[in-house]
Amino acid sequence: MQSYKIAAIPADGIGPEVIAAGLQALEALERREGTFKLDITHFDWGSDYYRRNGAMMPADGIERLKAFDAIFFGAVGAPDVPDHVTLWGLRLPICQGFDQYANVRPTKILPGIVSPLAGVKPGDLDWVIVRENSEGEYSGHGGRAHRGLPEEVGTEVAIFTRVGVTRIMRYAFKLAQSRPRKFLTVVTKSNAQRHGMVMWDEIAAEVAREFPDVTWDKMLVDAMTVRMTLKPQSLDTIVATNLHADILSDLAGALAGSLGVAPTGNIDPERRFPSMFEPIHGSAFDITGKGIANPVATFWTAAQMLEHLGQPNAAKRLMHAVETVTGSGVTTPDVGGTATTRQVTDAVCEAIRGSN
Ligand code: NAI
Ligand code: MG
Numbered sequence: 001m002q003s004y005k006i007a008a009i010p011a012d013g014i015g016p017e018v019i020a021a022g023l024q025a026l027e028a029l030e031r032r033e034g035t036f037k038l039d040i041t042h043f044d045w046g047s048d049y050y051r052r053n054g055a056m057m058p059a060d061g062i063e064r065l066k067a068f069d070a071i072f073f074g075a076v077g078a079p080d081v082p083d084h085v086t087l088w089g090l091r092l093p094i095c096q097g098f099d100q101y102a103n104v105r106p107t108k109i110l111p112g113i114v115s116p117l118a119g120v121k122p123g124d125l126d127w128v129i130v131r132e133n134s135e136g137e138y139s140g141h142g143g144r145a146h147r148g149l150p151e152e153v154g155t156e157v158a159i160f161t162r163v164g165v166t167r168i169m170r171y172a173f174k175l176a177q178s179r180p181r182k183f184l185t186v187v188t189k190s191n192a193q194r195h196g197m198v199m200w201d202e203i204a205a206e207v208a209r210e211f212p213d214v215t216w217d218k219m220l221v222d223a224m225t226v227r228m229t230l231k232p233q234s235l236d237t238i239v240a241t242n243l244h245a246d247i248l249s250d251l252a253g254a255l256a257g258s259l260g261v262a263p264t265g266n267i268d269p270e271r272r273f274p275s276m277f278e279p280i281h282g283s284a285f286d287i288t289g290k291g292i293a294n295p296v297a298t299f300w301t302a303a304q305m306l307e308h309l310g311q312p313n314a315a316k317r318l319m320h321a322v323e324t325v326t327g328s329g330v331t332t333p334d335v336g337g338t339a340t341t342r343q344v345t346d347a348v349c350e351a352i353r354g355s356n
Contacts, residue, residue, distance in 0.1 A: 002036040004309050007068040007274070011046030011090065013283025014293035015074020021295035021345040022072065022302045025318060028349040029306075033314050041068070045090055047078035056089030062097040065274060070305050073278035074298075079285055088140075091278075095133055098273035100266035101164065102171045103131035103242075104304070105249045105280065110296070111327030113257040113335050117232065120255075125232040128179070129252060130172040131245030133266055135164045136196075138242045158241075160196035162203065169207040171269055172239035176214050179237060184216040187224050187240035187248065200241070225251060253280055258334045260294025263301035265308060277305040291340045294332040296322055299348060321351035 010019035026038055045057040056076070058064075065071060071094065076086040094100070108126040109115050115125065139159040146152045169186075176184035186204040190197035201218060208216055219227060221244045227234060228251060240248060253262030262280040279297030287293060299322050306315040325347045331337030332344060339347075 004069040010074035018298040022298040028352040071276040075283040077283035101134040102267040103133035105129040107252040130239040132168040136242035173211040176237035181236040183236040265304040277301040
């Protein structure tokens with residue numbers, strides 16, 4: 001039997017609620033499949049840990065995570081700790097420390113979930129957004145001078161490297177090639193940003209030659225928001241920079257019905273390090289403790305994790321169970337239902353047990 005070591009880091013807000021739900025579904029799958037075992041280790045890192053220890057995780061945190069096959073992550077963020085501290089203290093060091101350069105964000109309209117776009121049904125919106133996850137606008141390059149004075153300056157420098165852009169482009173073309181439509185849209189802003197973004201366009205054209213069976217087109221990021229909203233059927237696989245894809249994938253989540261259903265994998269495609277799987281949403285302190293957090297994004301990212309670990313059948317079974325449950329109307333209030341996190345989770349586990 002295959003066994004995998006999973007690090008569970010629920011962290012803040014609704015993170016612990018959705019990770020508990022995800023683990024319950026994974027346990028049901030493990031029993032139903034009988035072909036693999038998950039060895040889960042829990043880490044109490046996050047904002048509570050920060051209040052006690054002055055850091056979001058221990059100094060050797062990254063070192064300790066190296067031994068795992070994958071990381072199952074909740075969310076960071078607390079009302080009383082600055083967001084750049086929580087983000088740069090835990091989530092970004094893991095992404096960067098493990099060179100998880102491909103951030104993969106599938107979005108589709110699940111059965112029973114209504115898109116805010118009039119007339120758009122399941123099947124009309126089925127995308128995967130690939131976000132460059134190691135450099136670009138979030139490389140942390142920049143600084144502040146003359147702090148607090150009227151002449152204060154702040155710079156935030158976007159870093160694009162040939163190595164970084166080429167590898168994410170190859171990943172995106174390969175992913176597009178694996179999907180039925182074999183169609184990729186490359187997003188930039190190369191009209192206004194004439195250095196790094198023009199290099200993106202050039203590298204896209206170079207890499208495209210390695211994939212003659214993939215059709216591709218280019219969009220400027222502002223026009224892309226219009227196309228996503230008005231012509232969702234015209235898109236399939238999408239690749240964009242760290243910042244652009246961050247924004248576009250929130251829009252994608254909303255167009256698919258809720259942030260509560262949008263998953264993401266932070267992937268090291270070379271498998272030198274563990275990859276990290278998480279819902280896209282944050283810690284949602286407005287609904288923390290109310291028992292109504294939508295666990296679907298976490299189930300979906302658990303399916304991404306199983307796929308990555310080499311258990312595609314389990315991944316399919318999990319997604320099938322999720323779609324059965326959303327289709328039957330058992331959903332949380334963020335997508336118009338009345339069910340609690342626990343009711344949705346129990347229904348998904350039941351669907352897993354009853355699946356053939
Ligand atoms: P958020 O994603 O936590 O919440 C945005 C809105 O969506 C809220 O109204 C929330 O109730 C709702 N929502 C989110 N997830 C939901 C779910 N599973 N079920 C039902 N409703 C859900 O984003 P917000 O409010 O901007 O940020 C809150 C905190 O989370 C901040 O500290 C922020 O920095 C952090 N954050 C962390 C992320 C991460 O860990 N990856 C990502 C985004 C934000
Ligand atoms: Mg975001």
